[in-house]
Amino acid sequence: DGGITQSPKYLFRKEGQNVTLSCEQNLNHDAMYWYRQDPGQGLRLIYYSQIVNDFQKGDIAEGYSVSREKKESFPLTVTSAQKNPTAFYLCASSIKGGGYVDEQYFGPGTRLTVT
Amino acid sequence: AQSVSQHNHHVILSEAASLELGCNYSYGGTVNLFWYVQYPGQHLQLLLKYFSGDPLVKGIKGFEAEFIKSKFSFNLRKPSVQWSDTAEYFCAVIPWGGYNKLIFGAGTRLAVHP
Numbered sequence: 001d002g003g004i005t006q007s008p009k010y011l012f013r014k015e016g017q018n019v020t021l022s023c024e025q026n027l028n029h030d031a032m033y034w035y036r037q038d039p040g041q042g043l044r045l046i047y048y049s050q051i052v053n054d055f056q057k058g059d060i061a062e063g064y065s066v067s068r069e070k071k072e073s074f075p076l077t078v079t080s081a082q083k084n085p086t087a088f089y090l091c092a093s094s095i096k097g098g099g100y101v102d103e104q105y106f107g108p109g110t111r112l113t114v115t
Numbered sequence: 116a117q118s119v120s121q122h123n124h125h126v127i128l129s130e131a132a133s134l135e136l137g138c139n140y141s142y143g144g145t146v147n148l149f150w151y152v153q154y155p156g157q158h159l160q161l162l163l164k165y166f167s168g169d170p171l172v173k174g175i176k177g178f179e180a181e182f183i184k185s186k187f188s189f190n191l192r193k194p195s196v197q198w199s200d201t202a203e204y205f206c207a208v209i210p211w212g213g214y215n216k217l218i219f220g221a222g223t224r225l226a227v228h229p
Contacts, residue, residue, distance in 0.1 A: 004158075031215060040124065042205055042219035043159075050214070058216065090159065094215055101147050101166070101215050106159040 003027065004107035006091050011112045013085075021076045021110045023091035031097040032074035033104060036060060037088040046089075049074055050097025078112065085114045117142045119208050121220035128196050128227050136191040136223050138206030145211035148189040150180055151219075154202045162204070165189065176200070201227045 004025045013019045025032065031050050035043040045058030049068040063082025068074055074093075078085045088111050092104040122137040140146060150162040163174025170182040180191045189206060206220040 033216075035217075035219075040221055042119075042121075042221045043207075043217070044219070045216055048214075048216060092159075097215075099212065099214055101209050101213075103149075103161045103164060104215070104217060106151075108158050 004091055004093055004105060006089075006107040006110050008110060009108065011110055013112070013114050015114055016080045017114075018077055018079050019085075019112065019114075021078065021089055021091075021112070023074045023076065023107060025072055025074075025091075025093045025105075025107075027093055027095075027105065028071070029093035029095050029105070030071070031094045032068065033092040033094075034058075034064075034066065034074070034076045035090045035092065037090055037109070043090060046076065078114075085112060087112060117208070117210055117218055119206055119218055119220035121204075121206055121223050123223045124221065126223055126225045128225070130198055130227055130229055131195050132227075134191070134193040134196045134200070134225070136204055136206075136225070138189045138191065138220060139187050140189070140206075140208045140218075141187070142208060142210045143187075147209040147211075147213075148180075148182060149207040149209075149217065150174065150178070150189070150191050151205045151207060152202050153205070153222075159205070162191070196225075196227050198227050198229050201225060 033048040034046040047066040049055040065077045091107040118141045148165040152162045153159045165172045207217040
């Protein structure tokens with residue numbers, strides 16, 4: 001069964017701690033994305049990767065970091081520098097990277113709460 | 116800055132009512148347009164998309180959207196809603212040359228009462 005998995009579904013952390021959110025896809029997609037969803041604001045792009053070992057900042061990258069060492073994996077680290085980390089985080093993928101425009105497939109999301 | 120506006124944040128309808136959700140974008144050049152839907156407890160999924168050609172686009176579950184370039188709009192419609200259409204709907208845009216980076220609207224939460 002192909003798709004995108006994100007774990008865990010709910011995550012709780014203390015302020016000042018870094019936390020890594022997992023995203024794995026078995027769709028053999030080249031491109032992967034991280035979005036943040038806040039109530040009343042839609043989704044905003046944090047980072048994206050068009051190919052393995054390459055990634056670019058999105059609109060709200062400050063306080064976040066990513067890696068893309070494997071095609072199927074794109075973990076997101078929320079660092080202590082992120083001023084308002086509590087949010088719903090969505091991972092997505094699409095078939096090709098580069099300038100190719102097409103549908104993005106989304107995972108189930110991770111709800112992060114930082115207190 | 117490029118933006119996407121969804122005018123209705125919350126919509127409440129009775130079953131069989133007609134639906135139209137507004138979406139306007141600020142980018143003046145060529146755009147690719149999408150509507151995504153998030154049903155309660157489910158993944159965000161594509162409802163329909165417009166890249167070129169016929170500006171009236173049909174999607175899944177009886178939804179359609181019309182691209183009106185002169186109005187910078189891509190409104191979503193359904194002639195008769197069902198209770199199962201209760202969900203949050205997001206309009207999104209990729210401006211030409213935008214490297215498949217979606218710019219989302221704030222979303223419209225639709226509640227359909229039986």
